[in-house]
Amino acid sequence: MSRAYLELAKKSFQNNLVYRAEYIAGVLNAIVMIFVNISIWRAIYEEEGALEGLQFKMMATYVVLSFLLQTLYVMDEYFIEVKVRSGLISSDLLKPISFRMFVFSNTLGTLVFRLLLQLSPALLLSIILFQMLPPFSVQMALYFAVSALLGFLVLYNLNFLVWISSFWFYWTFSLVTIKDAAVLIFSGALIPVWFMPEWLADFVQATPFASIYSTPIQIYLGMIPEDEIVTGMLRQLAWVLILGLAGIVLWHRASRKLSVQGG
Structure with a gap:
């Protein structure tokens, strides 16, 4: 059965490959948004007279990581x-597979596509153009990768909770908009x-x-003490489970x- 879900993820990946123009546009959009936001933060730092080398580089790196993760986390x-x-x-419910896993497999295929064909070139360009700081160590890079995966989950x-509301609401645009706004404001994005x-x-x-x-960005920047990193990731895991x-x-x-209504 797990092979069926892998095939669904593979199909989702291949479907994304068809829209190559959108792929290129996604990379360019990420770079433009990073440039605009770094420019805004540079202006703020200069206005406040606090434009220090390392301090601003950390802020610039935060902006780069935030928008790269946002590019990676895009879902249907x-x-x-x-x-x-x-x-x-x-x-779909009549098929011999879990519909929830079907949705997750579709999302996973898109994630892998964005990781390989959008995040990678955007990250390379960001390193060259914006001189983002590297992780403090290989261990911190691994912590960041695990934390970023938990953040995605x-x-x-x-998102799944909002998507399922479509069984009760004819249109979910308003709910999705409210959820997106809350995520952007409160997540540190x-x-x-x-x-x-x-x-x-x-x-x-x-x-x-x-x-x-x-959490993942602060781990990357070394802003969370090493003895508290595991605690932070366990908190992420707890939210995944809840x-x-x-x-x-x-x-x-x-x-x-759906069954009661004759679906």
């Missing part, structure tokens, strides 16, 4: 909604958590949002709702 927000509204969800499971008021930073740390971008369990419960309710 309306994959389930389209199937529900078109009625294709009924035939946190975001996926959070746009503004590092350490720039937030203390009360807001404490709130963010108590939510799954910090586990998406802030949100994943909530997704399973909500999916069972959604599938029962």
